[in-house]
Amino acid sequence: DEKSVTVLGLGAMGSALAAAFLAAGRPVTVWNRTTGKAGELVARGATEAATVEEAVRASGLVVACLWDHRSVHQTLDPVAGALAGRVVVNLTNGTPGQGRELGAWAGEHGFALLDGGIMAVPPMIGGPGAFVLYSGPEEVFTAHREALDALGESVYAGPDHGMAALYDIALLSAMYGAMMGELHAFAMVRSAGVAATGFAPLLQRWMAAVGGFQDRTAELVDTRDYTRDVVSNLGMQAAAYHNLIDAAHEQGVSPELLAPLYPLMLRRTAEGHGHEDNVGLIELLFTRRRTT
Ligand code: NDP
Incomplete structure (x- = not known):
């Protein structure tokens, strides 16, 4: 059946992916290293394969x-021969380099690869909030887009197999910074015996006020002009930042989520950029001569 899809891996995410393909009316074959995870999916119409090879041979599209x-690699290497002529969509989290390696390996074995990044947690799969990044040959993406749309909005990140992972990792990096900043804030109020639920409305209000400036930040990053319309300069922020660390110590809270930023602020200020926007800190983050 040309509509059929194979899903390898029935962890929390793989199971959600398989369920979404089933909900979209596709014949689904599933395989998991450890047996006993396919019960619910089989009850909903999926076919459980006994081996990876059997699973791979069941569909032209293998996720x-x-x-x-x-x-x-441990899963696909032994069945590389059976993959020839098929399309593999790898939605396992990885680095851009790993995506490129897998793309080259696919080329050597005569199958097409889309490397992807899932921007959702399992309960979001198939719902309106989910999107999935894909990179690899555009014609392969276009040919399988409809099937992949069952998981969430499909976003094409370009032909370079590393790009889906690059965007995925960039987005996750932003998420962790923001979430862990909030966690530190909650630790501060808990250290004072305040209920987190009581503080949450203030946090929501503050994050709404200071968020949403991605377009301005992006403009400064692209133009590398950090002097435009500066309302809150880096030097002033660097001078006050030590209070964040001191306050954490006063409250018996570890400042280790906040601390790495401080030396960067001091360095950039010492280099004469104290009057500029803190977006200029980006210039300190490149450890190799950069391209663009
Ligand atoms: P789980 O821990 O729930 O599942 C892991 C899966 O990987 C299981 O099916 C496990 O099989 C399988 N596995 C582990 N090692 C091997 C191996 N050596 N050979 C074959 N199979 C193996 O993780 P998730 O399903 O949540 O995550 C899967 C991927 O999806 C990860 O890369 C994750 O980063 C990504 N992802 C997850 C998100 C989430 O919120 N859950 C969000 C976005 C991406 P077994 O049952 O035999 O152990």
């Missing part, structure tokens, strides 16, 4: 959602 890059 892998495993633990890491190594487990993807």
Whole structure:
């Protein structure tokens, strides 16, 4: 059946992916390293394959959602011959370099690869909030887009197999910075015996006030002009930032989520950029001569 899809890996995410393909009316074959995870999916119409090879041979489109890059190779290497002529969509989290390696390996074995990044948690799969990044040959993406749209909005990140992972990791990096900043804030109020639920409305209000400036930040990053319309300069922020660290110590809270930013602020200020926007800190983050 040309509509059929194989899903390798039935962890929390792989199971959600398989369920979404079933909900979209596709014949689904599933495989998991450890047996006993397919029961619910089989009850909803999926076919459980006994081996990876059997699973791969069941569909032209093979979706892998495993633990890491190594487990993807451990699973696919032995069946590389059976993959020839098929399309593999790897939705296992990885680095851009791993995506490129897998793309080259796919080329050597005569199958097409889309490397992807899932921007959702399992309950969001198939719902309106989910999107999934894909990189690899555009014609392969276009040919399978309709099937992949069952998981969430499909976003094409370009032909370079590393780009989906690059965007995925960039987005996750932003998420962790923001979430862990909020966690530190909650630790501060808990250290004072205040209920987090009582503080949450203030946090929501503040994050709404200071968020949403991505377009302005992007403009400064692209133009590398950090002097335009500065309302809150870096030097002033650097002078006050030590209060964040001192206050944490006063309250018996570790400042380790906040601390790494401080030396960067001091360095940039010492280099004569104290009057500029803090977006200029980006210039300190490149560890190799950069391209663009
Ligand atoms: P789980 O821990 O729930 O599942 C991991 C899966 O990987 C299991 O099916 C496991 O099989 C399999 N596995 C592990 N090692 C191997 C191996 N050596 N060979 C074959 N299979 C192996 O993780 P998730 O399903 O949540 O995550 C899967 C991928 O999806 C990860 O890369 C994750 O980063 C990504 N992802 C997850 C999100 C989430 O919120 N859950 C969000 C976005 C991306 P077994 O049952 O046999 O152990």
